[in-house]
Amino acid sequence: MPDKSGSMNGAQALIRTMVDAGCDVCFTNPGTSEMHFVAALDSVPQMRPVLALFEGVVTGAADGYGRMADRAGSTLLHLGPGLTNGLANVHNSRKARVPMLNVVGDHATYHKQYDAPLTSDVEGLAEPLSHWVRTTKSPTQLAADAAEALAVANTAPGQISTLILPADVSWSEAGEPAKPTTIPEPPKVDEDVLVATGDALMRKDKTIILMNGRALRADGLELGSRIANTVGARLMCDTFTGRLERGAGRATIERLPYFAEMAMAELEGVKHLVLVGAQEPVSFFAYPGKPSYLVPEGCEVHVLARPEQDLIDALERLADRVGAAADAATIQEASRPAPPSGALTSKTLAEGIGLHLPEGAIVADEGNTEGFLVPVFAAGAPPHDWLSNTGGSIGLGLPLATGAAVACPDRKVVCVEGDGSAMYTIQALWTQVRESLNVVNVILANRSYRILNIELQRVGAENAGERALSMLDISKPDMDFVAMATGMGMPAARVDTAESFAQEFARAVAEPGPFLIEAMMTS
C-alpha cells in the first residue's frame, strides 16, 4: 500500500509492475537488503511469495514455474552470494530457454563504495548466465526497468533477466508503476528457408527431423510427426528437453540417446538433418579419441527454425509444403505396463511409475542412471508433461518439481530423482510442505554417483584405485531420505520391492500434498 503521501516506494512500484505484467509469483530467500521488497508484499496481494531455505531451490523452482506457466516467474535473492547460490539452476534454466526474472537486492548505491562485508560485483556475477542485466540506480527508473526486464525474459523462447536492486532504490519514493512492455512476437521463418527445407525433405533421403523447445508441445509434435511420416523421415528430440508433452493420444517422438556413441549410431548414414528449435547434436562431454560433433560427414544440416523463431508456424507451413495429410501423425496408443514384481530395479521401478502415472502428471526427471527407463514405460500413460535437466547442473529435480507444482496446483507432479542429485537441493522438500504442493518425490537410492562410475570408464581413466572409487561412493555413511524428509515435515516411506514401490506410488499420487518415497534400488 502507498505510504501516507499516497506515493509508492521503489519496492511497491516494482511489485505492482511485475504483477501487471503477469509475473505474480516470487520465489524468495531474502536478507536485510531485500526487507523493503518483503515489506511491500502485503501492499500487492496479487503477488504470491514462496519462501525457500536455499537459493538453488529458489531459482530451480522459478524454472519449473516458467516451464509450466509459459511466462516468467521471479526470484528474490540476497546480493552477490544469494545470486551465486542460485546460479547453477539459472544455468539449467538458460539452457532450457525458460523465462525468468531475478531480482537481486544489493547494498544502497552510496554504500557500495565502502566495501562492507557483503559487497561484491553483482553485475559481474550475473552477466555470464543472464541475457539481460541492469542495476537500477534511480527509484523513478525502477518500474520501467522491471517492465523491460520482464519483456526480455518473456521474449521467445524465454530468457534470463537479472534486475539488481540497490536497497535505497527499493526504499525511496518511486512514483507510478510501469505499464507492461510489449513482448515481441517470435519472428517467422523466411520462405526461402522453408522452400529449401521442403525440397530437401522431398528427396526422401535418410533424414532426421530434430526438434526442441516449443515444437515439443502437442501441436508441434503432431505437425512434426505428420511431416516426418509424409517424407519417410525420423522424428527425434534432443536427449534433454525443457518440456515435452507426451503420453497416450499424442504424437510420438524418439529421443536422441545420451551417450555419444549411441547418438552417432542413430545418426549414421543420415543425409539430411532438419533442426526445429534444436542445436546440432554434440557429445555431452568430450572423451579421449572420440568426436565432439556428432553429425556424420556428408550429412547436410538444415536449420528450419532457430529456437527464438516461431516454430509452430514453421512446422505448419512445412506440413503444407510437403503435403502432409491431417491424419498422418503417429499417435501413441494408451498402454500401461503390467504390475511389476520382485526386486526393485530400474525396470520394475519404471513399470510401477508407468502403471500409475496419473493423467495430467508433470514429471520432473533427474533420475539419471537408475531412472532412464521411466520415460520408456510411461510412454503410453495418459497425457503428461516431461521436464528434464537441460543444462547438466545436478540439483534441479526437487526445485523444478516444486515450481511446477506452484504453477499447476490441479496437477500431480512426480519428481524422479537420484539420491546423489537430491542432496544438492534437498531443502526443496521444506518448501513443498510449506506450500502443500502436490508432489510425489521418488528418490532412487543406489548410494552411488552411478553415472560417474560409468563415466570414469568412458573417459579412459582405467585402473582406478580405491581412493578414486571412494569419490563416487556415497554409501559411507548411508543416507536415510525418510528421516531427512521427516526432518522437513514431509511424510515419507521407504520401499525395497517392485510391489511395495508400485503400491506406495499409486497411493501417493492419489492423495493431495507432498510425499517422498525412498526407493531402495537393487543394482
Place this chain on the structure above:
Amino acid sequence: MPDKSGSMNGAQALIRTMVDAGCDVCFTNPGTSEMHFVAALDSVPQMRPVLALFEGVVTGAADGYGRMADRAGSTLLHLGPGLTNGLANVHNSRKARVPMLNVVGDHATYHKQYDAPLTSDVEGLAEPLSHWVRTTKSPTQLAADAAEALAVANTAPGQISTLILPADVSWSEAGEPAKPTTIPEPPKVDEDVLVATGDALMRKDKTIILMNGRALRADGLELGSRIANTVGARLMCDTFTGRLERGAGRATIERLPYFAEMAMAELEGVKHLVLVGAQEPVSFFAYPGKPSYLVPEGCEVHVLARPEQDLIDALERLADRVGAAADAATIQEASRPAPPSGALTSKTLAEGIGLHLPEGAIVADEGNTEGFLVPVFAAGAPPHDWLSNTGGSIGLGLPLATGAAVACPDRKVVCVEGDGSAMYTIQALWTQVRESLNVVNVILANRSYRILNIELQRVGAENAGERALSMLDISKPDMDFVAMATGMGMPAARVDTAESFAQEFARAVAEPGPFLIEAMMTS
C-alpha cells in the same frame, strides 16, 4: 602413478605439484570432466580427498581448513555450475583473506566451441571473487600454472586462486610436476609510517587500535595489548574476524559491535584510529538516514599496516617505539560460568558452552542472533580459536567447522549455528560423519530468520503485514534437526533446558566424532 611410458598425465602432474607445494587436502564434488583428476588420486597418496555432497560445503570446508592450517587447501569443482554453487563461501573466504586453490574442471579445449549443455563462461564466473584466474590450455603448462596459483593463494594475507582445468589438459601427457614457487614475504611497514603512528599514539588522545587478520593470533594480541595499555588506547577487533586466538592466558581484545549505532557509540569522540590489518569501520548494511561510514568527524585514521603487510613486525616495532613493557598486556583470567539452569536462552546456552568448552577448541561461529553471547561467556575458557563469518554470506558455519576439523584432527571443533543458517549447507553433516570429524554442531533452533525480524524494523520497513512476516518465519513447517542429522548418519539429541543442554554439550565435546545438538531456544 605414471603410465606405462613413465610420464604423467596432466592430472597426475597437477596433484603432485600441489602436494609438493604443501597443498595436500582437496575437498571435492567431481563430475565427468574431473574423472582423470579423481583417477589420479591414487597415484599421489599424500593428497587427501574429502568428498562433499554439495559445493558450498566444499568451499566452506576449504575455508575452515585454510584458516587453521595457515596454507591453502584445495577444492575440486565441476565446471561453471559446480563453481557457482561454491562461490558464496568463496566470497566469505575472500573477505576473511584465506588462502584457497579452486580447481575447476571444464570441457576439453576443443569441445567448448560446441555449446554442449554444461558449457558456460567459467572464467567470467570465477573473476569477480578470485584474485587469480587462469584456464590452462596446454598440459605441459599445467604444473607451472598450479605452482603459480598456489604461490598466489598463499601470499599473505591469503588469496583465492582459481585454476580452470579443461578435461583434455587433465588427460594428456604433461611431463614433470613443477617445483613450488617461492611465496613472497609480506612487505614490512615503512619506518615513516611507524614513526607517524607512534607519534600519534604518544599524544595519548582518545585512541582505538583496530586489528584484524594475522594480528589476532596470540603474539599479535599481546603486542597490541602492550601498545594500547602503554598509550592508554583501546584495543579492538572487527566484528567478524577470520581467526581470533583467545581464552584464558591470552591478551584480551574488544570486539566492535555489529549494529552501526552501537559501533558509532564506541567510536564517538575518538581522535585517532590506528588500523592494523583492518579496514575503516563501516555499517554492515545501509539504513535509511543513517551513515555508512562510521569513523567520526575529527578522527584521524592511521593505517599502521595493510592486511597484506607484516603485521607482527609492525606491532613489534611499534611496541618498541612507544616503549611498551614486556608485561604490559591485559591477560584474560581463567574463568568459567556457573552451571546454568532453567529455560534455554541465549544466555544459558552461552553459559553452557562457556562452562564446558574444551582446551584447544575451535569455534565456528554462525550463531547470529541467538549465539551473540557465546563469545562473551566463553572468554575465560581455556585457550581456543574463534572463526566467524567475515563475508555475511550465510551457510558457512557447518562447512567451516568441517574443514577446521580436517586441518586439526586433535582438536575439538564446536559449530554454533542458527537453524535458518544451517539449512543452506546442511549436507556438511554427511562429510563430518564420513570423515569421523571431531565436531559438535549446536543448532540454535528458534524457527525464525530472527535477524531479519530485527532488520525489518531497522531498515524502517514499518507496518509489515502478514505476508512480509511469513517470509521471516521458518516454523511452517517446523524442522527436526535430529531427524535430518540421523538421515545423514550423525548421532544427535534435542534439548530444551539449560541443564540438559549443558549436560549434552559436556558429554559431546568429551567424546570423539561428530554430534549434533538441536537446542530448542526459548525466546
